Amino acid sequence: MRIFCASIATETNTFSPLRTDFSDFKESFYAPPGQHPVTPTLCSAVFTEARLRAAKEGWELIEGTATWAEPGGLVNRETYEQLRDEVLGQLRAAMPVDAVILGLHGAMVAQGYLDCEGDLISRVRDIVGPDVIIGTSYDPHSHLTEQRITNADIIVAFKEFPHTDFVDAGRSVVDLVLRTLRGEITPTKAVFDCHMIEVLPTSREPMRSFIDRAKAMEGAGDVLSVSFIHGFMAGDVPDLGAKVIVTTNNDPAKANELAQKLGHELFGFRGTTRPSFVTADVALDQALASDARPIVLTDVWDNPGGGVPGDSTILLRAAMERGLRDFAVGTIWDPMAVRICISAGEGATLPLRFGGKTGAHAGAPIDAEVRVKKIRRDSWQYFGDSIVPLGDCAVIELPGGGEVILNSNRSQSFDPSLFSNMGIDPTSKKYLFIKSTNHFYDAFAKIAGEIIYVDVHGPYPSDPKTNGYRHLTRPIWPIVDDPFAAIAS
Numbered sequence: 211m212r213i214f215c216a217s218i219a220t221e222t223n224t225f226s227p228l229r230t231d232f233s234d235f236k237e238s239f240y241a242p243p244g245q246h247p248v249t250p251t252l253c254s255a256v257f258t259e260a261r262l263r264a265a266k267e268g269w270e271l272i273e274g275t276a277t278w279a280e281p282g283g284l285v286n287r288e289t290y291e292q293l294r295d296e297v298l299g300q301l302r303a304a305m306p307v308d309a310v311i312l313g314l315h316g317a318m319v320a321q322g323y324l325d326c327e328g329d330l331i332s333r334v335r336d337i338v339g340p341d342v343i344i345g346t347s348y349d350p351h352s353h354l355t356e357q358r359i360t361n362a363d364i365i366v367a368f369k370e371f372p373h374t375d376f377v378d379a380g381r382s383v384v385d386l387v388l389r390t391l392r393g394e395i396t397p398t399k400a401v402f403d404c405h406m407i408e409v410l411p412t413s414r415e416p417m418r419s420f421i422d423r424a425k426a427m428e429g430a431g432d433v434l435s436v437s438f439i440h441g442f443m444a445g446d447v448p449d450l451g452a453k454v455i456v457t458t459n460n461d462p463a464k465a466n467e468l469a470q471k472l473g474h475e476l477f478g479f480r481g482t483t484r485p486s487f488v489t490a491d492v493a494l495d496q497a498l499a500s501d502a503r504p505i506v507l508t509d510v511w512d513n514p515g516g517g518v519p520g521d522s523t524i525l526l527r528a529a530m531e532r533g534l535r536d537f538a539v540g541t542i543w544d545p546m547a548v549r550i551c552i553s554a555g556e557g558a559t560l561p562l563r564f565g566g567k568t569g570a571h572a573g574a575p576i577d578a579e580v581r582v583k584k585i586r587r588d589s590w591q592y593f594g595d596s597i598v599p600l601g602d603c604a605v606i607e608l609p610g611g612g613e614v615i616l617n618s619n620r621s622q623s624f625d626p627s628l629f630s631n632m633g634i635d636p637t638s639k640k641y642l643f644i645k646s647t648n649h650f651y652d653a654f655a656k657i658a659g660e661i662i663y664v665d666v667h668g669p670y671p672s673d674p675k676t677n678g679y680r681h682l683t684r685p686i687w688p689i690v691d692d693p694f695a696a697i698a699s
């Protein structure tokens with residue numbers, strides 16, 4: 211038995227002022243055949259899980275390229291075609307194979323390609339023919355298109371947001387592909403379109419219980435797999451929105467029935483799933499009146515994990531204007547300012563312009579007389595057990611005493627280690643300003659006296675009603691109050 215695997219992944223914010231090319235993939239993660247590390251990255255867990263099973267069961271795994279770029283703007287056409295053709299060339303060379311397993315993110319958009327993953331999977335299908343099994347794994351913040359559904363046999367997405375279960379999803383795809391190849395199961399899948407876009411954290415109700423129930427359904431009776439695509443509101447594509455995928459063992463009617471049932475239930479959660487997001491003014495009032503410490507204020511939309519630059523100064527400026535002093539900011543992306551700080555050296559005082567440089571909606575740059583408190587080449591933070599690079603970083607001290615970490619590699623704030631690795635004890639500060647929608651939660655909840663989710667109107671297209679989608683033509687909530695009535699009429 212011979213199985214080919216590959217992974218091409220990024221999340222494209224089509225509204226972002228950034229653009230993505232090969233250097234972004236190389237900077238984040240690029241592993242040619244045989245060079246995938248022993249630990250999985252988010253979307254490449256199919257590699258490590260397939261290796262385990264191949265070693266145990268004695269079949270042959272042929273590894274193609276695995277690559278990932280930090281979420282950003284539109285992908286350069288040549289870059290997408292180059293990565294795609296690299297993987298397709300590896301697959302052709304590996305033929306004949308019994309199965310292909312692809313670790314995808316599912317929200318990649320390139321110049322001329324609204325559905326990169328659909329394009330990739332259909333080309334894989336053209337090469338392998340109708341009888342070879344194709345298994346795919348996705349991040350739930352993705353778009354599920356007809357081209358992907360018809361060309362893949364197995365579709366699995368991470369169930370948790372924060373994505374603490376990405377290894378489980380990789381394991382599930384590999385297992386379902388192997389069982390199919392051995393004739394133990396005949397996967398039959400159904401997809402239900404929920405016609406909505408919503409933020410769906412599973413760290414809180416009602417999603418927590420819903421996901422626990424879905425997990426319990428897997429393996430019970432003929433239900434093989436249940437997955438949910440949450441959708442990604444910053445991707446202007448025709449298939450934007452939440453969808454349910456149910457795979458049963460040779461029972462399409464059951465798959466269809468369950469997908470519809472769960473889909474309507476998920477649709478019923480609209481408007482109830484988010485923690486309360488408050489404006490910057492309300493957040494600062496709340497923080498100033500609170501005795502808790504540290505108070506974590508997360509800028510939920512200026513989250514580089516959603517493809518924006520992460521250099522917004524809006525919340526920091528508001529905090530400075532309100533006279534906050536005992537705070538640390540982790541982080542503001544500004545490689546140019548980091549470079550100037552490195553040239554100045556630790557301990558130097560200089561007039562510095564930082565942040566707010568990449569677009570019109572992230573606030574103006576801040577000009578201040580700052581002291582360079584700490585420099586660190588190639589700093590990093592944890593995300594669970596994995597290490598996330600932050601690039602060269604500088605801690606600057608503002609005239610009022612607040613401290614700001616400037617970073618060179620864009621990343622959202624995952625873990626308090628981003629502060630401690632830069633010499634800041636996060637528990638010693640009254641206020642911690644971070645940039646993340648929900649992935650920060652697991653690690654920061656352990657040290658936070660209070661968490662405030664701040665809804666700053668900035669560069670992220672956070673309101674579907676006013677985002678001005680051009681490619682989305684299906685009716686979806688909240689743009690349409692009752693999308694199912696709109697379809698019926």
Ligand SMILES: [Zn+2]
Pocket residue numbers: 349350351373
């Ligand atoms: Zn995601």
